[in-house]
Amino acid sequence: MERLCDYGIDLWSCPIEYLIERYDYLKKLSNRDLNDYIELFLIGQHLDNGKYMVTESCDDNHNIESMKQDIRRQVGMFFNQLVYQYVVEEIKIVELSYLRFLVQALSNFKFFDKISEAEFKLLANDLPVIFMLENKQITKKFSNILTDIILENPMNAEILIQTVHLNNQRKISIPDDLTPKKRDDMFSDYIQSSEANPNYIKDIFSAKFTPPVDEYTKLCAKRAYDEKIEEHFLANSNTSQEFGYIIGIKAMDTQEIKKISRKGSTTEIMYNERILLEALDYPSILQNFIYIFDFVDHEFRFSGIELKEEASSLMRVFQEPSLGEYPDGVIFKNKQSILIGSLGVYKKFLEKNNIFLEDVIVWFFSEYLVQNFDVSGFGIVVPSKDSSYYEKNSLFHSQLHRVVKEYYLYSTYGEIDNELLNRIATPAYEDLISLSSNKYLYLTNKRIIDINNFLFSDQTTFAYPQSSMTRTFERVLSKKIRKSKLADWEKATYNDLSSEGIWADKNDTIQFLNNKEIALLKDFFDNTCINRYWIPEEWGELLEDGSLNNKSEVWNRLFSKEESAYLNYYLTDKFSNSRSLRNKYAHGSTEDLDEEEHEHNYIVLLFLFILVVIKINEEFDYKYRN
Numbered sequence: 001m002e003r004l005c006d007y008g009i010d011l012w013s014c015p016i017e018y019l020i021e022r023y024d025y026l027k028k029l030s031n032r033d034l035n036d037y038i039e040l041f042l043i044g045q046h047l048d049n050g051k052y053m054v055t056e057s058c059d060d061n062h063n064i065e066s067m068k069q070d071i072r073r074q075v076g077m078f079f080n081q082l083v084y085q086y087v088v089e090e091i092k093i094v095e096l097s098y099l100r101f102l103v104q105a106l107s108n109f110k111f112f113d114k115i116s117e118a119e120f121k122l123l124a125n126d127l128p129v130i131f132m133l134e135n136k137q138i139t140k141k142f143s144n145i146l147t148d149i150i151l152e153n154p155m156n157a158e159i160l161i162q163t164v165h166l167n168n169q170r171k172i173s174i175p176d177d178l179t180p181k182k183r184d185d186m187f188s189d190y191i192q193s194s195e196a197n198p199n200y201i202k203d204i205f206s207a208k209f210t211p212p213v214d215e216y217t218k219l220c221a222k223r224a225y226d227e228k229i230e231e232h233f234l235a236n237s238n239t240s241q242e243f244g245y246i247i248g249i250k251a252m253d254t255q256e257i258k259k260i261s262r263k264g265s266t267t268e269i270m271y272n273e274r275i276l277l278e279a280l281d282y283p284s285i286l287q288n289f290i291y292i293f294d295f296v297d298h299e300f301r302f303s304g305i306e307l308k309e310e311a312s313s314l315m316r317v318f319q320e321p322s323l324g325e326y327p328d329g330v331i332f333k334n335k336q337s338i339l340i341g342s343l344g345v346y347k348k349f350l351e352k353n354n355i356f357l358e359d360v361i362v363w364f365f366s367e368y369l370v371q372n373f374d375v376s377g378f379g380i381v382v383p384s385k386d387s388s389y390y391e392k393n394s395l396f397h398s399q400l401h402r403v404v405k406e407y408y409l410y411s412t413y414g415e416i417d418n419e420l421l422n423r424i425a426t427p428a429y430e431d432l433i434s435l436s437s438n439k440y441l442y443l444t445n446k447r448i449i450d451i452n453n454f455l456f457s458d459q460t461t462f463a464y465p466q467s468s469m470t471r472t473f474e475r476v477l478s479k480k481i482r483k484s485k486l487a488d489w490e491k492a493t494y495n496d497l498s499s500e501g502i503w504a505d506k507n508d509t510i511q512f513l514n515n516k517e518i519a520l521l522k523d524f525f526d527n528t529c530i531n532r533y534w535i536p537e538e539w540g541e542l543l544e545d546g547s548l549n550n551k552s553e554v555w556n557r558l559f560s561k562e563e564s565a566y567l568n569y570y571l572t573d574k575f576s577n578s579r580s581l582r583n584k585y586a587h588g589s590t591e592d593l594d595e596e597e598h599e600h601n602y603i604v605l606l607f608l609f610i611l612v613v614i615k616i617n618e619e620f621d622y623k624y625r626n
Contacts, residue, residue, distance in 0.1 A: 004039050004046075005097065015488070016064075019043050023067055034090040037078045038098045041105045044071040079109035084119055087111070091126045103131045103138070112138055121145050130159050136173045143175035150178060150186070157190035161200045164207040164323040183209075184217045191217075191224045198228045208324025208576045245334075247341045249273050249349050257292050269338065271346075280353055282360050283368070286617070289610055293342050299523075299531040300618050302563045302611060304339050306332040307526050309458055326565065326575040343610075344603045357606055358382035358396075364613055365403070373620045377416025378406050389598035393585045396605055400571075400582070400612065401426045407558065407616055408432055430564035434556045435619045436626065440529045441543065442561075445551035448521070451500060454493060455518070456525040473518065476503060481510045501547060517542055529560050533622045558615055570608055581605065 004014075004022050023043055026036055047068045087106070094102055106112060112120065120142050124132065129149050132138050139146060150156045160183060163172045187204050190196050204213060204221035213221075246268040252259065258271045271292065279288060289295045297303050310331045347357055365378035380399040383392040408427045409416045411434070443449050455473050475481045483505040486494060498504055503512050512518045520539045523530050532540070542548050555561060568574040571582040581601055584590050590598070 003035070003095070003098075004042055014046050015492075019046055020067070023071070027070075034087075034094055034102070035098060037075060038094065038101050038105060040071055041075050041079075042098075042101050044068060044075060045101075047071070075105070076109065079105055079111065082106075082109075082111060084115055084123075088123060088126075091123070099127060100131045100134070103127060103135060107135050107137060112141065117142060117145060124149060129156065130172065133159065133172045133174075139173035139175050143177045147175045147177040147182070150175070151182060154186055154189035154193050155195060157186050157204075158197065158200050160186075161203045161207070164203060164209055180211045180214075184214050187213065187217050188220060191221050196224070196228075198225055201225045201228065206325060206576050245269060245337050245341060247338070247345050249276060249345055269342070271342075273349075276346075276349065277353075280350075280355060282363050285350070285355070285357075285360050286364065286610075286613065288346075289343075290614060293339070293346065295339060295607075295611060296614055297527075299527075299534040300614065301527060301529075301531060301560060302566055304332075304335050305562050305566055306335065308528070309456075309526075324576040326569040326577055328569070328577060340604055340607050343607050347603065347606065356385065357610075361609060361613060364617070368617075369620065373624050375410065375620060377410065377418070378403065389595055389602045390585075390590065390593075392602050393581075393590075393598060393605060396602070396609070397571075397582045397585050400605070400609055403609075403612060403616075404429070404432065411435055411558070411619075428564070429559055429567045430557060430561065432558040434558055435623045436533075437556060438532050438554050440531055440555040440557065440560045441552040442529045442555060443524050443551060444553045447500070448548070448551050451497060451502060452521050452525045454497065455502070456522055473512075473522070476510050476512055477515070477518075479509050479511060482508050483510055484508050514542075514547075517547060520548065528562060529555065531560075533618065558619060563611075563615075567608060567611075570604065579604075 004018070022039065026032065026040055026043075029036060047064060091099075091102070115123070124142075124145065129146065132142075132146060150159070159172065160174065160178075163174070191201055191204065201221050202225050205218040205225070244266050246266060248269075249271045250273055252270070252272045252274065254272070256272055257275055258269060261268045261270075276288070276292075279285065290300075294303050306327060306329065350357060359382070362380060362382055365380055369375040369378055380402060381395070382399070383395045387395070402421075405421055405424060405426055406416050408424070408431075409421060411432065413420075443452070483491070483494065494503075494510065501513055502518075503510055505511070516536075516538045520530070520535075520542055523535075530539075532543075543552065557564070559567065565574075568578065570579045572578060573580045573583055581604065585601075590601075593601075
């Protein structure tokens with residue numbers, strides 16, 4: 001019979017029958033070794049956590065509470081009586097997967113409080129250093145010894161780098177004796193190692209460490225990373241595959257707005273010239289960005305943001321962002337290529353018809369808002385058409401600042417005072433409030449979030465029931481899951497969600513009780529938030545009076561949290577990998593760019609400016625209609 005594995009104490013993944021089976025087996029053993037007591041300790045952890053699976057075949061004869069008390073008594077007696085010499089000898093037989101739990105148990109029962117530094121140093125030779133760093137008390141007491149152990153091997157730099165990964169589940173403590181200077185020296189040794197992982201090297205120069213890594217070390221890391229990437233592509237030049245986009249506008253005989261085709265690894269996106277020629281007035285041009293070029297989705301959320309699980313599971317593992325990084329992986333970059341590329345093509349198309357996007361933006365603020373919503377005070381200055389792209393960027397970035405300040409004044413005071421405008425600093429994007437109430441909603445109820453993950457995530461055990469390749473919620477919607485065919489552990493999940501009113505079985509077929517609620521939950525899962533301005537009336541009823549009442553929080557801002565982060569990625573230095581376009585042009589840090597790069601940056605700026613126009617128009621339109 002195999003020992004209990006590390007299922008992950010925070011995951012609901014271990015059947016209660018297995019815990020009971022292992023407990024009964026270990027209880028009958030007359031001669032237990034250290035591994036046996038560690039396993040008992042681990043069983044107790046699962047029981048105390050309470051997130052084990054209870055299936056229909058569970059034996060009710062076991063009293064879980066009495067099991068927990070018995071395990072605490074047996075484990076406590078054993079570890080409280082341990083002597084140092086026994087641990088030193090027996091640790092050599094402990095299974096590798098159990099060493100982490102041995103450290104936890106020894107710490108829980110104050111074993112490390114009873115030993116000297118010399119004794120700890122000898123014991124540490126048989127323990128992976130990362131298991132000790134996961135314990136704050138051990139790290140603090142034996143800081144100098146652990147620092148020496150870390151510095152002995154440059155590859156231990158990867159442990160320190162893991163602390164800045166956003167999704168890092170290990171809570172690693174850094175010894176007080178490991179100064180920033182010692183850390184950066186180890187990073188330098190790691191960078192020069194032939195075994196260094198390029199992804200970790202990238203973290204050294206791109207992630208936000210506390211205290212920060214010194215600039216020279218970051219520069220060395222950047223150069224080493226670029227060199228390794230270039231070596232990789234040269235070595236794999238015969239097997240690598242390039243992906244690209246061809247975006248254009250051409251005459252079509254059909255009524256299609258756009259046509260998408262794929263030729264090998266290249267995607268071709270062609271927009272219908274005839275339809276675009278029929279919509280050359282300024283209002284239609286702005287609407288084209290919404291309904292033809294898809295700058296926003298059906299709830300007016302930025303479409304350039306990478307959504308949950310758009311990338312494959314494997315891609316999400318390899319592209320895990322570091323702490324302080326914006327998630328700009330492959331999917332994100334592909335989206336930007338399409339959106340910004342489409343804008344560049346459309347801009348040239350309009351200019352051939354003697355229409356300039358800068359004039360459209362000026363018209364929106366100076367005429368459209370006044371004529372349609374009686375809102376005055378907005379105004380911008382656009383660069384001349386013969387200005388260089390460097391000059392256009394510099395001026396237009398300042399005008400984006402101005403618009404943000406103008407909106408802030410209007411949303412705060414109901415008017416735009418030009419004297420006050422010149423006295424205030426540019427507010428953060430996340431601080432711009434909405435003109436109406438209850439705009440964005442985010443789920444906050446942990447139980448509902450857990451249910452969402454069970455239903456829609458591809459990372460849960462119930463994502464693909466009965467070994468199917470089709471996701472759970474899709475199979476339920478198509479009425480293809482039979483309750484009688486579920487495994488015991490699947491029935492446990494089914495029963496739990498049934499008690500929440502999510503689904504029920506009718507004639508052995510599992511069916512959702514409210515498909516509209518499922519659609520709302522799916523929108524929350526995919527997009528993190530919903531925009532109350534544009535959701536169906538039935539969804540509003542669910543949020544106000546139905547099953548999701550008081551399960552979410554309001555984010556009453558012009559931009560959602562994700563949209564604010566998106567703008568900050570492009571314009572500010574909030575993230576370690578930000579493009580920082582606004583700051584670069586404001587502080588003259590673009591001397592090494594050529595005119596072509598300035599042109600690309602200007603198209604990006606136009607793209608962001610249009611997104612801001614769309615969101616401001618959304619606010620006034622909704623307020624006016626309501």
